[in-house]
Amino acid sequence: MKKVLTVLLSVMLILGFVLPVQAADGQTNEETIPFTVVFKNSTLPGNMDKVIEDHGGELVYEIPEIGVVQVEAPASFAKHAMKHSSIQVASPSLVEKIPEVDSIPLETEGVNLEDAVLYEAYQWDIKRVTEDGNSFDLNTGNHDVVVGIIDTGIDLNHPDVQQNLLPGSKNFVPAGGIDGVDQSETGDITDVQDRNGHGTHVAGNIAGNGAILGVAPDTGFRAYRVFGAEGGAYSAWIMKAIVEAANDGVDVINMSLGGIYIKGQIWYTDPATGERMKMGNDVAEYVAYMRAAKYAEKKGALIVTSAGNDGLNASNKKEVLEFANEQYGPLGYEFVGAGFYTPASLPNVVTVSATGPNDELSVYSNYGPGFIDVAAPGGDLKLYNEYMENGNFDEYLNNRLFEQEFNLSSVPTVEYSYNEDGQIVDYTYTGPGYSWYVGTSMAAPKVSAVAALLFAEHEGATPKKVKNLLQQSAEDIGKKGKDKYFGHGLSSAYRALMH
Incomplete structure (x- = not known):
């Protein structure tokens, strides 16, 4: 079978706002705006449907365990809904995205893929x-x-992850996917086949056992698919997956994803009319994430998440806010307030920064005092950037320098079908493969694996205890003691098990 090795920069971060759709006459069709609604109680009120309908909304998604729903409603929905006695906050819903990146396939036909051969080599x-x-x-x-992996799903046919994939994986992507046009997305809760690659790569880092090895190569995992082929998901889908994974009794939840949430005010300027609209306070998503994380902790699950790939001091709320405005200003958005990376900023999760091959902070990794708990290898881009800037990137590829700084793991190989608007409408699976990725998305699963080993060693341990053990057993690198780049240090499976 032809196997493919792929070099891929994995940058899993930031949010895409869903804009009001313009009607043919240039007027805004307000009914297309999605909102996240958080009720004051952590359960849904009995009259929820009437409350939503009375404010012109239509229910599209619900998470009853934490009192959160997603609705479609007029732009004025939030202003009026906030006045209702049962609603704590309502804000425009957000889409978390995996940016499109180029991949470079390298055929390895004839390569011996016996046990651990790629582990030994790369x-x-x-x-x-x-x-x-x-x-x-x-x-x-x-x-x-x-380990519950909230991501793009899993390659059900990949020999390196099959043996540790447990029954009970679930899909949270509704029919049509994020754009409503993906014919492969039927809403089938059992459809967890990875169309993207990111989730299978993460799984290989945790529990790969074949030509590659993960940090915990005999650990069981389930896939909770929230991203389709195009790599977009509403935050509500992700929060639903957190709750479901916790209900299923997972011990660790890996979230190699995240976005920026604003505590403050959002303004949107309609590019067609120039009208500046007040879109509400974006605290709803943050409150909902807080509830989901606390729910998971009470159920005994520890959340491990990536720090993000923007090279920012994520503890500096002004710096994060300015970055969000730079990213979304051209789309007509303006944010006032404080910016938070979420779920990385939540107090009861383990937030992981990325290191390169020499234990240095990766050039892209976010950092910040009190923000980072531990670090792990996620790969680096120093050589990549150097050769790209000097105009000799072919030399970088020909000399396979990516082997020195990127992370190799399992992926599916797929081909996509597109419509005239460039949207993915279907995919074809062609077989299992392997790819080099780089990002904090690759650092987090290594810590999730160490956490799983600690749960195995300490039967009945609480999430809080395992988090403390992760911190206490980390190898101090960089500045002596806890620092803003590596937190308590580099996560080490050996040191954790010997601790």
Whole structure:
């Protein structure tokens, strides 16, 4: 079988706002604006349908365990809904995106893919976390401890992740996908096949066991698919997945994703009319995430999340806000207030920064005092950027320099069909493969794997205890003691198991 190795820059971050749709006469069709509604109680009121309808809204998604729903409603919905006694906050819904990036396929036909051959040749990152595999002699995990991977799904046919994929994976992408045009998205809750690659790559970092190895190669996992082929998801889908994973009894929830949420005011200027509209306070998504994370913790699940790939001091709320305005200003948005990376900013999660092959902070990784808990290898872009800027990127590829700084793991290989607007309308799966990625998305799953090993070692441990153990056992790198780049230090499976 032809296998494909792919070099891919994985930058899983930031939000895409859904804009009001323009009607043929140039007027705004307000009915297309999605809102996230958080009720004051952590349950849905009995008269919820009437409350939503009375304010001109239509229910499209609900998370009853935390009192959160998504509705479609006129732009004025939030202003009026906030006055209702049962509603805490209502804000425009957000879409979390995986930006489109180029991939470079490298055929490996005829390459011997026997056990651990790619681990031995390329996985410097896994070797760093396991201290050259020494942690494998102590504990490799088991199927009694489960990691829930909230991502793009899993390649059901990939030999390197099949044996640790447990029954019960779920899909949260509704029919049509994020754009409503993907024919492969039927809303089937059992359809967890990865159309993108990101989720399978994450799974390989955690529990790969074949030509590649993960940090915990015998640990069980389930896939909770919230992203389709195009890599977009409403935050409500993600929060629903957190709740479902917690209900299913997973021990660790890996979230190699995130976005910026504003506590303040959002303004939108209609490009057609020049009208400046007040879109409400974006605290709804943050409150909802807080509830979902607390719900998971009460159920015994520890959330591990990536820090983000913008090279920002994420503890500086002004700096994050300015970055959001730079990104979305051209789209007509203006934010006033404070910016937070979420779920990374939540107090009861483990937030992971990324390091390169020399234990340095990766050039793209977010950081910040009190923001980062621990670090892990996510790969770096120093050589990549150097050769790109000097105009000799072909030399970078021909000399396979990406092997020195990127992370190799499992992926599906797929081909897409597009409509005339460039939207993905279908996909064809062509087989399992392997790819090099780089990003904090690759750092977080290594820490999730270490957390899973700690749950296996300490039966009955609480999420809080495992988080403390992760911090206490981390290898101090960089400035002595806890710092803004690596938190408590580099996560190490060997040190954690010996602690």
